C-alpha cells in the first residue's frame with residue numbers, strides 16, 4: 001500500500017480489490033506471535049513453518065499469517081488452520097512439517113495437538129467450539145486472529161477504516177459525538193466515564209490546539225489487554241483515534257505507551273507509517289480536508305503515570321505527579337489545553353459504534369454499561385488468558401464456563417477485580433452480573449479489567465498485604481495520606497500476618513482507610529484502601545483469626561503455621577525428604593516420615609510434592 | 619461575585635478565589651502546612667481539606683485549590699474532615715517525631731500521636747511540604763534543590779546530594795520551611811554561612827561594615843536584575 005487513498009469511494013474499491021484477491025477457501029495457517037506465545041519460543045516455530053513451506057514449494061500457495069494475541073495464551077504456541085479453523089495448541093517447535101503434510105494438505109487431524117478440556121476430558125477440533133472461545137463475545141478483540149498486525153492490507157481486507165470513511169464523508173462531528181453518547185460508550189481505563197460526553201466537552205471547550213491522547217500505560221500487575229490490542233490490531237485503535245479527533249476538532253494526538261511494551265511500540269509505529277502513506281493519517285485524510293497526526297510517547301513505567309494529570313505531566317517532560325483536578329482536562333489538560341484522554345480499549349470500540357450504529361451497540365450489555373469488556377483472567381484458574389464478554393456477564397460464567405474453574409479441584413474463594421486497588425469479591429457474589437455499577441456497589445470496581453481468582457489456599461490478609469504493598473511502592477509521594485498512610489496500613493497488615501496483630505487493628509485500619517479515601521490527592525491514593533476494605537468487609541473472620549487466635553486459616557502466613565506429616569496417610573515414599581531444601585522432612589523409607597519444626601522454613605515444597613495429601617498445615 | 623456559605627455563614631466572594639483565601643479573609647481558620655501567599659498552591663499536605671456541597675453532591679475538597687462558586691456550602695470542621703486532619707497529623711508526627719512545630723500544631727488541635735505507628739528515625743523534620751523547592755524555583759529562580767526518589771523514599775536535596783553550584787546561599791528555603799528542617803549555620807563573626815552542605819562567603823556592607831548577604835547572592839541579583847554589583851554593596855538598614 002503506497003499510493004494515497006483520496007476518497008471514501010477509493011477506499012471502498014481498495015477494500016474490494018483486497019477482498020477479491022483473497023480466496024476464503026484457500027488454506028491459511030495462522031500462528032499467534034503475541035507476547036505470551038513468543039515467550040514459548042514461537043518465533044522459531046514461525047521460521048520452521050516458512051522453511052517447511054518453502055521446501056515443499058508451497059510458499060504463496062498456502063497463506064501463512066502471524067497474528068497478535070488470541071487470548072488463550074496459556075495454551076501457546078497456537079496454530080489455527082483456516083478455512084476450517086482447526087485449533088492446535090501447545091504446538092511443538094518441530095511440528096511444522098507434520099502439520100503441513102497431514103492437516104493442511106490432507107485434512108488429517110493431529111490428535112495430540114488438540115485441546116482437551118481438563119474438567120470434562122472432552123477433545124475439541126475447531127477453535128470456535130473450544131468452551132474458552134465459544135462462550136465469549138469477541139467484538140473488539142476478535143479481529144486479532146484475522147489480521148497480521150504489520151499488514152494494513154489485512155485490516156483493509158476485513159473492512160478496516162470503513163468507519164473512518166463513513167465518519168469523514170457522511171457525518172458531522174456533532175453527529176459522531178451524538179452517536180457515541182447514544183451508544184453510551186464508557187471509558188475502559190478505569191472510571192467508566194461516558195466517552196461521548198467527554199468528547200463533547202472537549203469539542204466545546206475554548207482553546208487551541210486541542211489534543212487527543214490514548215492511554216496505553218497499563219500498569220496493573222497481570223493485566224495485558226491494552227497491550228495485546230495495540231500489539232495485535234494497532235489499526236483498530238488508530239482508526240478510533242482519528243474518528244475521535246475529527247469529532248473533537250483536534251489535529252494533534254499522542255499515544256502514551258509504556259516502554260516495557262516494545263512490540264506494541266513497534267507495531268503502532270508501523271501502523272502509523274502505513275496509515276500516513278495511505279492518506280489515512282496526516283494531512284487531508286481521505287481527501288476530506290481534515291488533518292490529524294500522532295506522536296508516540298514512551299512512559300517510564302510508573303503505575304501512577306496512567307493517572308490523567310500525571311500522564312500529562314510526564315508527556316510535558318515533568319515528574320509524573322498528579323495535580324488536583326477541579327478544572328477538567330477537557331478544558332485544561334496537556335499544556336493546559338483542552339485534552340481528551342481515552343483508554344486503548346475505549347478507542348478500539350469506536351469504529352464498531354460508527355460502523356454498525358449506536359442502536360446496534362447499545363443492544364449489547366446492560367442498562368448502564370454497554371458493549372463488551374476484555375478481562376485478563378489470571379490466578380487460580382484453569383484457562384488463564386484474555387476474555388471478552390458482554391457487560392453484565394456473571395462472574396460465574398467467566399470463572400467456571402470460560403475460565404474452566406479452579407485447578408486441582410480446589411474451592412473458589414474470591415475474585416479480585418479492578419487491578420491492585422480493586423476489591424475482593426467473595427463466593428456469595430459469584431452470580432453478580434459484571435458491569436461498572438454492579439462492581440462499585442459491592443465495594444470493588446471495573447478498573448481496567450484485571451481479574452485475579454483465588455482459591456481456598458489463599459489467605460485474604462496476605463492478599464490485602466500484597467496489593468497494599470504494591471501500592472506503597474507505586475505511590476508518587478506527593479501527598480501525605482497516600483505516601484505515609486498506605487505504608488502504615490501495610491505495616492499493620494504485616495504485623496497481623498506475623499502474629500503481632502493487636503485488638504483494635506481492624507477498626508484502626510478502617511478509620512485510616514476512610515481518611516485516605518477522603519484525603520488523598522489522586523485516585524491512586526483514593527482507591528488504595530480498597531483491598532483492605534473489601535477483605536475486611538467479606539473476610540473479617542480471617543482477620544480475627546490472625547489477631548485473636550494467632551492462626552492463619554488458609555495456612556499461608558508463615559509465622560502462624562506449622563508443617564507436620566499425617567502418619568496415617570504417609571506411605572514413606574521419601575518424596576518430601578527429596579524436595580525439602582533444609583532436610584527438615586525425612587524418615588525411613590516405607591515408614592511414616594516426620595518434619596523437624598526447628599529446621600522447617602515453611603516453604604511448602606513438601607505439601608506440593610506429596611501425592612498422598614499427608615502434609616498437614618496448621 | 620458569588621454567594622456561598624462557610625460554616626453556616628453567608629459570604630460574598632470574588633469568583634475564582636480559593637475556599638481557603640475566602641475563609642481566611644472572613645476570619646475562619648483552616649489549618650495548612652503547604653501554602654504560602656507567595657507560592658502557587660500544590661495540594662500536598664491535605665490538612666486544609668473541607669467538606670463542600672454543590673447541588674446534591676457532597677465531597678471532600680482541597681480548600682487551597684478549590685475555587686469558590688455560587689451556591690457552594692462549605693463545612694470546615696465536619697467529622698469526615700476532622701478524621702482526615704487527625705490522620706494527616708498523626709502520620710506526620712510519626713514521620714517527624716522531632717518537630718516541635720508539628721507537636722504544637724497537633725496539641726492545638728487536640729491530636730495525639732497514634733501509638734500503633736512506630737516513629738521514623740531518618741526523616742529528621744522534613745514533612746515534604748515542597749515549600750522550599752517551590753520557593754527556590756519560583757521565588758528565587760535558581761532551582762538548586764529538588765526531589766530525589768519517589769513515593770515513600772522521596773527526599774528534598776540538591777542534585778545527586780552534592781554541593782550545588784547553582785545555590786546562591788540566600789536561605790529563602792530555610793526561612794520558609796515550616797518545621798525548621800533545613801539547617802543554615804552562620805559563623806560567630808558572620809563572615810560565612812553554610813547551607814545544603816556548601817559554605818558561602820558573606821559580603822560586608824560598605825556603610826556599616828556588617829556582614830549582610832552571601833557574595834553569590836549579590837552576584838546573582840546583579841546578573842539577573844542587570845544592576846551593577848556596586849549598587850548592591852549596601853545593606854537594607856543603611857540604604
Ligand SMILES: Cc1cc2nc3c(=O)[nH]c(=O)nc-3n(C[C@H](O)[C@H](O)[C@H](O)COP(=O)(O)O)c2cc1C
Pocket residue numbers: 186187188189190191192193195215216217218219220303304305306307308309341342343344346347448522523524
Ligand atoms: C493510579 C492510576 C492509574 C491508571 N492507569 C491507567 C492505565 O494504565 N490506563 C488507562 O487507560 N487508564 C488508567 N487510569 C485511568 C485514567 O486516569 C483515565 O481515567 C483514563 O485513561 C480515561 O480514559 P477512559 O475514559 O477511556 O477510561 C489510571 C488511573 C489511576 C488513578
Ligand code: SF4
Pocket residue numbers: 304321322474475476477478479480482483520521522523524525526
Ligand atoms: S494519592 Fe498517592 S499517587 Fe496520588 S498524588 Fe497523593 S501520593 Fe501521589
Ligand code: SF4
Pocket residue numbers: 563576579580581582583584585595599600601602603604605606607
Ligand atoms: S515446608 Fe519446606 S522446609 Fe518445611 S518440611 Fe516441607 S519442604 Fe521442608
Ligand code: SF4
Pocket residue numbers: 753754758760761762763784785786787788789790791792813814
Ligand atoms: S539557599 Fe540555595 S537552595 Fe535555598 S532557596 Fe536559596 S538558592 Fe535555593
Ligand code: SF4
Pocket residue numbers: 743744745746747748749750751774791794795796797798799800
Ligand atoms: S525541607 Fe522543610 S520546606 Fe522543604 S519540604 Fe521539607 S518540611 Fe517542607
Ligand code: FES
Pocket residue numbers: 032033034035036037038068069070071072073074076078
Ligand atoms: S499471546 Fe498468543 S494467545 Fe495470547
Ligand code: FES
Pocket residue numbers: 649650651652653659660661662663664665666667680681682683
Ligand atoms: S494547604 Fe492545602 S493541601 Fe496543604
